[in-house]
Amino acid sequence: MEFSNINIVDVLPGIFLVTASVLAMLSIAIKRNHIFIFVVTTTSLMGVFLYLIFYASNHKFNVEPLFVIDGFGTFVTGLIVMSALAVSLLSYAYFEQREERKEEYYILLLLATLGSDILVISKHFVSFFLGLEILSISLYAMVAYLRKRNKSDEAGLKYLILAAFSSAFLLFGMALVYSASGSMDFSGIASYVASNPTLPLPLFAGMCLLVVGIGFKLGVVPFHMWAPDVYEGAPAPVAAFIASISKGGMIVLLVRFFDQINGFQYPVLVLAFACIAVASMFIGNILAIQQTNVKRILAYSSIAHMGYIFVAFLAGGELGKEAVSFYLVAYFLTIIGTFGVIAILSDHDRDAELLDDYKGLFWRHPKIAMVMTAMLLSLAGIPLTAGFVGKFYLITSGANAQLWWLVIVLVVSSVIGLYYYIRIIAMMFEKMEGTDELALHPRLYLINLITLVVISVLIIFYGVYPQGLIDRIRDFLY
Amino acid sequence: MQVSAEYGLLLASVLFTLGLIGVLVRRNIIFMLVCVEIMLNAAGLAFIVAGSKWTQADGQVMFIFILTMAAAEVSVGLALILQIYHQLKTLDGDAANSMKG
Numbered sequence: 282m283e284f285s286n287i288n289i290v291d292v293l294p295g296i297f298l299v300t301a302s303v304l305a306m307l308s309i310a311i312k313r314n315h316i317f318i319f320v321v322t323t324t325s326l327m328g329v330f331l332y333l334i335f336y337a338s339n340h341k342f343n344v345e346p347l348f349v350i351d352g353f354g355t356f357v358t359g360l361i362v363m364s365a366l367a368v369s370l371l372s373y374a375y376f377e378q379r380e381e382r383k384e385e386y387y388i389l390l391l392l393a394t395l396g397s398d399i400l401v402i403s404k405h406f407v408s409f410f411l412g413l414e415i416l417s418i419s420l421y422a423m424v425a426y427l428r429k430r431n432k433s434d435e436a437g438l439k440y441l442i443l444a445a446f447s448s449a450f451l452l453f454g455m456a457l458v459y460s461a462s463g464s465m466d467f468s469g470i471a472s473y474v475a476s477n478p479t480l481p482l483p484l485f486a487g488m489c490l491l492v493v494g495i496g497f498k499l500g501v502v503p504f505h506m507w508a509p510d511v512y513e514g515a516p517a518p519v520a521a522f523i524a525s526i527s528k529g530g531m532i533v534l535l536v537r538f539f540d541q542i543n544g545f546q547y548p549v550l551v552l553a554f555a556c557i558a559v560a561s562m563f564i565g566n567i568l569a570i571q572q573t574n575v576k577r578i579l580a581y582s583s584i585a586h587m588g589y590i591f592v593a594f595l596a597g598g599e600l601g602k603e604a605v606s607f608y609l610v611a612y613f614l615t616i617i618g619t620f621g622v623i624a625i626l627s628d629h630d631r632d633a634e635l636l637d638d639y640k641g642l643f644w645r646h647p648k649i650a651m652v653m654t655a656m657l658l659s660l661a662g663i664p665l666t667a668g669f670v671g672k673f674y675l676i677t678s679g680a681n682a683q684l685w686w687l688v689i690v691l692v693v694s695s696v697i698g699l700y701y702y703i704r705i706i707a708m709m710f711e712k713m714e715g716t717d718e719l720a721l722h723p724r725l726y727l728i729n730l731i732t733l734v735v736i737s738v739l740i741i742f743y744g745v746y747p748q749g750l751i752d753r754i755r756d757f758l759y
Numbered sequence: 760m761q762v763s764a765e766y767g768l769l770l771a772s773v774l775f776t777l778g779l780i781g782v783l784v785r786r787n788i789i790f791m792l793v794c795v796e797i798m799l800n801a802a803g804l805a806f807i808v809a810g811s812k813w814t815q816a817d818g819q820v821m822f823i824f825i826l827t828m829a830a831a832e833v834s835v836g837l838a839l840i841l842q843i844y845h846q847l848k849t850l851d852g853d854a855a856n857s858m859k860g
Contacts, residue, residue: 407821414828421835431846435855438788438839445795445832446782452802452825453775456818460768460809465817483768510858 290336291344294329294358294398301325302391309384319373322387326366326394333359338757346466347408349537352757354402356606357533361401361526364613365394367732368526371621372518374726378629379427379516386426393419393522397530404541406455406465409534413451413498416527417444423522424515430631436514443507447497454490457483467541474542480549488544492553498531501591502560505584509572512580517632520576521620524583525613532587536594536605545597554595558687561588562694569701576634578701579619582660585698586612592691593675596682599758604671604678606754611659611671611743618656618736622649625729639705641713648730650709655737659744661702662695667743767808774801786852788843792836799829 289296305318337355344350369390376383396416403409421444425437459465461483462473477484496504512520544550565585572578590612593604626633626642626649633639643650659668672695679688743750774797781794803822810818840850847854 407817407824410821410824410828414831418828418831418835421832421839425839425842428842432858434839434842434846435857438836438843438855441832441836441839442782442788442791442795445792445799445836448828449775449778449795449798449802452799453771453805455821456771456802456805456809457768459806459818460764460812463813463815465821513858 288342291340291342291350292348293332293336294362295395297325297329297332298391298395298398302388302395305384305388305391309388313382313384315373315377315383318384318387319369322369322391323366325391326362326369329362330359330366333362343404347405348399348402349404350402352759353533353537353602353606356754356757357401357529357609358398360610360613361394361397361529364525364529364617365390365522367617367621367736368518368522370732371521371617371624371729374729375516375518375624375627377726386423389419389423389426390522393423394526397526400530401533401537403534404467404537406459409538410452410455412530414448416530417448420444420519420523420527423519424511426519427516430514432514433516434514436511439507439514440511443497447494447504449494450490450497451494454487454492454494457487457490461487467538471542474544474546478546480547485549488547488550489553492550492557495531495535496557499528499535499587500580500584501557501587502564502584503557505561505565508584509577509580512576512583513574513634517576517620517624517627520579521617521624524579524616524620528583528587529609529613532590532594532605532609536602539594540597540602551595554591555684555687558588558591558595559690561585561591562690563697566694566698566701569698572701573636574634575623575636575639575705576632578705579616582698582701583616585694586616586660588694589672589675589691592679592684592687595687596678596684598678598682600678600681602758603751603754604674606758607674607747607751608671610750611667611740614736614740614743615656615659615668618652618733618740619660621729621733621736622653622656625649625726625733636705636708639708641711642709644713649733652733652737653709654706655740657702657706659740661699665741665744667740667747670744670747764808764812767811768805771801771805771808774798774804788840788850788852788855791852792833792840796829796833799825 301321305321308317333355337350341351376386393416396412396419399408399412403412421437421441424440425434427433458470461481462470464470500508562585565581565588569578569581572581590605590608593601623633626638659666662668662672676688676691778794778797778801782791785791785794803825806818806821843855844850
């Protein structure tokens, strides 16, 4: 391994995020000031985004041996940074009315964003591992951030044990692949794989363990049992972060890894992923129907959404990557928006997570109810929303690769999924009767409302006019 | 004496399996954490064996990263365990399972 010709400008996003988190940490040591740290966080995220637009979007280069900065990576990094910005905008009011010590949250948020950013540009096991752990360890603390809630601690501990457990699987898998191939670089592994058309046993065992580890991180069936509990216990903005940024980083890494080593030449692995996809789509949607807690519904729904993305991932090729990119945009916007609504409705003691909290919401807060309706319709994939175009894209890529079974399962399970989204919407439009003792009294903050309105406008805009985003994605990818 | 890489990997997988069984069987949260550590260190051992097989330093580099990460993780984990102990007065994993997951 040698590090030669590293241009400092090439790795600027990471340096930006690290500097911002160190600055935030130092400023806490001097004086706690929520607004200052909030401004540092949002400015640094904006800074990274501007850098990506003006510099990285027309530079493609490798930082040997760890990183590859290509169009796909740059696009998803931009998406991650903007999502982190949206999450931090939604967090401000949420934490302002709860925790006494809310400043450290932003350090963790910046570091977790950095971890996810490293994941999407890594092309080596070391950077993969480091990115993943920076992400996970920040998330443990973020999940358990509201220390006074029992559920929060419980969720944090569950997440910690299961994430460490899955990291052990990942690492053991990496070690086996390394011992078989003699390389931790994706391209080195690729050349070993290319010379071994039949899957040798150590490589096979290593790949199986990697699949298990990645499956846990993505929360796909049968490795999904942590997701509902963690979503329920975590503060709403953190749940949004886990559902979007942490899973998105992992999906992109999976796409890159499989694409590079050409894992599709092994039918066993393809079959394993197809089974995971089918199980996630069905079980996620079916279990969501039985829930009465909105956060748990969203957890199961995100399990199903991971299954949908797997269809495009298995289709592979350029169209698959396009579909994954588009779907990630639609899914990130929607899931962050939905958790944003939960955050805005939550009161001091608990999150607005029960279905009953949404009863008659339309008559109490029509604006928020409209936003929530747009989000849920997009999650369900109703036309004129970004979710519909995304799903259409997935189906196209699946049909193009002739994965008919997966496409049929996708369509059928989406129809099942409609039920529980529509149920929440019906709940919101129900007429209020009697006293509204269940009704929460949120302190509305302008900044949250503006963020949510922007997100819902984007969802409708990309649903009505997807061509702009598609062209953008193609610019980046090719 | 030269030990072949297969034996090293075998030892690592035995350790890994022991840790895995421990996590699944133990109900005390601290023991679950210890068993996860065993799994992580088994992976570290496998990396060292693989590194020595290819006579590269990469395996040992990875081991040091694993140690660092495990230390960070245990520090967060113990803090959470303390918090849970304050609230529940027990370290039983089943007691800390109010959400049926």
